Amino acid sequence: MGRAPCCDKAKVKRGPWSPEEDAKLKEYMAKHGTGGNWIALPQKAGLKRCGKSCRLRWLNYLRPNIKHGEFSDDEDRIICSLYANIGSRWSIIAAQLPGRTDNDIKNYWNTKLKKKLIMGSINPDALRKPQQAAHFSSLLHATSLPSSPSTPLSSSPSFTCSSNSYNYTLARSFTEPISFSSSPLSNNSFTTASMLQPQETFVGSMQNYQVKDNLIMFGGEASCSSSDGSWSNQMSHVKEEYEHGDGANNNTGQVGLQNYLHNGVEDGQKLMFSSGVAGHGVLNGWTGKPIGLWGENPLDYSLEEIKQLISTSSCNNFLFDENKTAEKAMYY
DNA sequence: AAGTTGCCCAACCGCCCATAC
DNA sequence: TGTATGGGCGGTTGGGCAACT
Numbered sequence: 294m295g296r297a298p299c300c301d302k303a304k305v306k307r308g309p310w311s312p313e314e315d316a317k318l319k320e321y322m323a324k325h326g327t328g329g330n331w332i333a334l335p336q337k338a339g340l341k342r343c344g345k346s347c348r349l350r351w352l353n354y355l356r357p358n359i360k361h362g363e364f365s366d367d368e369d370r371i372i373c374s375l376y377a378n379i380g381s382r383w384s385i386i387a388a389q390l391p392g393r394t395d396n397d398i399k400n401y402w403n404t405k406l407k408k409k410l411i412m413g414s415i416n417p418d419a420l421r422k423p424q425q426a427a428h429f430s431s432l433l434h435a436t437s438l439p440s441s442p443s444t445p446l447s448s449s450p451s452f453t454c455s456s457n458s459y460n461y462t463l464a465r466s467f468t469e470p471i472s473f474s475s476s477p478l479s480n481n482s483f484t485t486a487s488m489l490q491p492q493e494t495f496v497g498s499m500q501n502y503q504v505k506d507n508l509i510m511f512g513g514e515a516s517c518s519s520s521d522g523s524w525s526n527q528m529s530h531v532k533e534e535y536e537h538g539d540g541a542n543n544n545t546g547q548v549g550l551q552n553y554l555h556n557g558v559e560d561g562q563k564l565m566f567s568s569g570v571a572g573h574g575v576l577n578g579w580t581g582k583p584i585g586l587w588g589e590n591p592l593d594y595s596l597e598e599i600k601q602l603i604s605t606s607s608c609n610n611f612l613f614d615e616n617k618t619a620e621k622a623m624y625y
Numbered sequence: 626a627a628g629t630t631g632c633c634c635a636a637c638c639g640c641c642c643a644t645a646c
Numbered sequence: 647t648g649t650a651t652g653g654g655c656g657g658t659t660g661g662g663c664a665a666c667t
Contacts, residue, residue, distance in 0.1 A: 636660090
């Protein structure tokens with residue numbers, strides 16, 4: 294048996310929003326906000342609309358800083374790369390494109406970008422650009438986590454982004470805001486100047502992380518993510534782990550995070566690191582457990598492979614073809 | 626000029642999940 | 647602990663419009 298509808302469909306107005314309705318909603322939001330209850334909002338605001346409809350209208354069109362119009366080439370690449378990585382997780386993809394909404398991106402992908410890819414008007418090389426990989430969705434894999442949660446961190450666990458030869462080192466002390474530093478490992482084919490200087494700390498505090506489904510995101514920009522940018526209510530279990538560190542030995546957070554990395558992170562779960570540097574202010578990385586399974590960057594998908602994904606993906610819960618999936622254990 | 630087709634995108638639908646009770 | 651409720655999100659729909667015949 295399905296659940297009861299959220300409102301009486303017969304009594305609410307449907308279809309396109311009028312300027313008057315927009316104005317009412319805007320005015321109400323400016324004065325009161327949602328009040329934490331979208332269902333009750335229409336009545337309070339004098340709108341004959343379903344609460345969900347109000348929410349959608351606000352989040353997708355009326356809230357400040359919404360960006361409409363043409364997508365840039367950079368945005369195209371971000372969307373393609375992330376789609377190849379995580380599939381149709383539009384809210385997550387939207388979180389990486391300031392001002393864009395998941396609905397916007399979803400529509401853009403379905404109507405234009407998919408075709409662009411198939412027609413070959415997106416340069417496949419762009420999808421492989423190292424700076425793109427590092428900038429938007431670097432895959433990191435942990436290389437030196439302690440073998441058990443009870444083992445103190447004898448050395449800093451490191452997360453290596455294999456595609457661009459960067460080594461991200463997890464700061465050892467979690468009593469301070471968690472941070473990562475970067476250092477180029479070798480002569481890279483691209484410059485770091487626009488991104489990170491060696492040893493530059495780039496990720497913000499542990500207090501600023503988010504969990505969504507099997508993804509853990511550090512940083513990010515709530516104000517422009519997804520439909521509403523709200524991940525906070527889904528972060529509780531990680532936060533708890535983090536906060537349950539041993540305060541007595543001043544390792545608060547360290548044990549918690551260790552526990553989380555070893556226990557809290559389910560198999561196949563990913564960590565996503567995000568910070569506000571360069572370009573759109575987003576630098577991401579992914580890592581996951583089991584450790585070490587990701588030997589290569591999933592961004593290294595060729596145009597042909599992405600095309601194949603498009604043509605074969607009737608279900609969105611897989612990301613890669615069978616062989617790739619098994620090889621990389623990229624389920625989530 | 627009229628009819629048809631295809632595209633775009635705003636809005637809706639329905640399921641899932643978290644939380645309150 | 648079970649149930650009800652609200653929020654979030656991906657998939658789908660359908661109206662409006664432009665392009666085409």
